[in-house]
Amino acid sequence: MTSEKAIEKKRKYNREYAKKNADKRKEYRKAWRARKLEDNPDYWKEEAAKNKDSQKEYYEKNKVEINKRKKVYTLPPKSLEKVRARDREYAKENADKRKEYKKAWRAKKKAADPDYWKKGVASKESRIAADKKYKKRNQEVLLERGRKYYNINKEEINKKRKEYRKKKYAEDPDYYKKEKIKDGDMKNKARSIASQFPMAESCERCGSTYFLNRHHEDYNKPKIFLTLCKKCHGLEGRKYQKSL
Numbered sequence: 001m002t003s004e005k006a007i008e009k010k011r012k013y014n015r016e017y018a019k020k021n022a023d024k025r026k027e028y029r030k031a032w033r034a035r036k037l038e039d040n041p042d043y044w045k046e047e048a049a050k051n052k053d054s055q056k057e058y059y060e061k062n063k064v065e066i067n068k069r070k071k072v073y074t075l076p077p078k079s080l081e082k083v084r085a086r087d088r089e090y091a092k093e094n095a096d097k098r099k100e101y102k103k104a105w106r107a108k109k110k111a112a113d114p115d116y117w118k119k120g121v122a123s124k125e126s127r128i129a130a131d132k133k134y135k136k137r138n139q140e141v142l143l144e145r146g147r148k149y150y151n152i153n154k155e156e157i158n159k160k161r162k163e164y165r166k167k168k169y170a171e172d173p174d175y176y177k178k179e180k181i182k183d184g185d186m187k188n189k190a191r192s193i194a195s196q197f198p199m200a201e202s203c204e205r206c207g208s209t210y211f212l213n214r215h216h217e218d219y220n221k222p223k224i225f226l227t228l229c230k231k232c233h234g235l236e237g238r239k240y241q242k243s244l
């Protein structure tokens with residue numbers, strides 16, 4: 001028997017033994033940890049610090065190799081979506097546990113430093129502002145991600161939308177008529193406000209100077225618009241619809 005085979009056999013035996021004696025091992029480890037703690041109350045802290053240093057050292061030494069490996073293991077979008085879905089599912093299943101855990105964590109932070117929340121974490125307003133900034137900075141990436149997500153989950157999403165529309169219709173058969181009027185009103189209002197501001201001299205996407213129009217990304221902000229040519233405006237509209 002080659003030594004490789006022997007090693008594999010030994011490993012397999014060890015794995016099976018570990019599986020069979022899982023409870024025993026747990027007990028044993030617990031006792032071992034308790035013993036260590038008794039010998040030196042800071043044992044785990046020291047150990048963690050040691051590990052951190054050696055991990056850092058290891059990383060510095062093998063940086064190139066590690067990052068290469070990381071790149072290779074970057075998941076394709078479909079798998080990534082699967083992993084994310086699983087994470088979401090897990091989060092949903094363990095919502096109560098998470099809540100408890102977060103609460104305990106916050107309490108711990110507060111006990112360690114009563115002013116932690118005042119200085120450590122930004123206020124709600126600044127967090128919202130940062131979020132907005134992030135979304136704006138990563139607009140293209142987020143849009144692309146949304147598109148991919150939609151393409152993968154098209155059926156599910158469309159089903160949900162249909163159900164939502166049905167529900168709204170059941171509550172009030174005129175709901176969509178009213179919404180349309182509201183929408184149209186908003187559009188007209190935004191357009192009339194925007195018309196008081198001059199357009200750019202050329203399309204802000206392609207530079208064309210023909211058939212220029214004002215394009216609103218948000219009718220709630222009528223003064224903020226892009227000057228787009230007819231072609232780019234059409235593309236923009238389709239892009240928006242696709243991202244929904």
Ligand SMILES: [Zn+2]
Binds near residue numbers: 203205206229231233
């Ligand atoms: Zn254009």
